[in-house]
Amino acid sequence: MPARTHSRSHSPLPSGSFETRLPWWSVALPSIAFVVLFLLVADPGQAHAVPADPAVGRILEQLHLTLAR
Numbered sequence: 001m002p003a004r005t006h007s008r009s010h011s012p013l014p015s016g017s018f019e020t021r022l023p024w025w026s027v028a029l030p031s032i033a034f035v036v037l038f039l040l041v042a043d044p045g046q047a048h049a050v051p052a053d054p055a056v057g058r059i060l061e062q063l064h065l066t067l068a069r
Helices: 025-042 054-068
Strands: none
Touching: none
């Protein structure tokens, strides 16, 4: 006696298409980042420059000199 095969409960997708499920954070995190950056661009008067550490400048200068060779 042959075993019964079970068919899928949902209808097959049209040819050329596929189903993708994304986790919630793969949509939420880029959306939050977009909103934050948009708010910074829309109201730049609220943004304040942070005083730079002289060591960071020296590191960036050394990196520039190294890559320029």
